[in-house]
Amino acid sequence: MIDPKNLLDFLKERRSIRTFKDTPIPDEQIEMILEAGRVSPSASNKQPWEFIVIKNKEIIYKLASIASFGRFISQAPVVIAIVGKIDENPTWYIQDTTLVSMNMMLMAWALGIGSCWIGSLDREKAKMLLGIAGYDFLLTVLPMGYIKNIPNPTPRKDMAKIKRIIE
Numbered sequence: 048m049i050d051p052k053n054l055l056d057f058l059k060e061r062r063s064i065r066t067f068k069d070t071p072i073p074d075e076q077i078e079m080i081l082e083a084g085r086v087s088p089s090a091s092n093k094q095p096w097e098f099i100v101i102k103n104k105e106i107i108y109k110l111a112s113i114a115s116f117g118r119f120i121s122q123a124p125v126v127i128a129i130v131g132k133i134d135e136n137p138t139w140y141i142q143d144t145t146l147v148s149m150n151m152m153l154m155a156w157a158l159g160i161g162s163c164w165i166g167s168l169d170r171e172k173a174k175m176l177l178g179i180a181g182y183d184f185l186l187t188v189l190p191m192g193y194i195k196n197i198p199n200p201t202p203r204k205d206m207a208k209i210k211r212i213i214e
């Protein structure tokens with residue numbers, strides 16, 4: 048078990064990273080990130096997902112070109128695509144795969160590897176590029192790379208604005 052205060056500090060420290068070093072990521076660390084995804088919780092434990100590890104620079108450049116707010120993907124030595132298998136849980140595949148993405152980003156951060164959730168992606172083009180079947184769902188592609196710059200923290204709403212207690 049991790050010390051709760053350490054965990055909270057760790058969660059607060061994480062940032063979306065958009066500048067990466069060229070340095071390759073060892074396979075062992077990529078495996079740890081994938082493993083963090085693999086052990087994620089899922090509805091009825093159906094695990095409706097697949098992960099694609101993209102190291103091919105040409106494919107990474109192409110992904111960057113179809114991500115309007117993700118051009119920086121091009122710098123990443125590795126990109127992990129998270130695929131939802133809709134047929135394995137048509138009700139919860141989005142929630143399940145979203146939890147996978149968070150687990151992966153946190154594991155990456157613990158390894159000193161930055162990542163960023165990419166929403167602004169032409170998913171149909173990306174699916175073709177990555178050979179993802181038409182009936183599967185491409186949740187996101189997570190660029191992964193050693194951090195070049197850590198940006199300033201992004202603001203959060205005050206707790207008082209978002210909290211309501213029912214006693």
Ligand SMILES: Cc1cc2nc3c(=O)[nH]c(=O)nc-3n(C[C@H](O)[C@H](O)[C@H](O)COP(=O)(O)O)c2cc1C
Nearest residue numbers: 061062063064065116117163164165166167168201
């Ligand atoms: C669903 C979702 C979609 C996002 N899409 C993008 C994106 O397309 N491009 C990008 O640069 N950041 C994207 N982000 C990252 C957010 O901008 C970032 O998480 C937010 O500004 C808070 O900053 P932080 O992650 O550093 O705390 C996305 C985040 C989420 C959760």
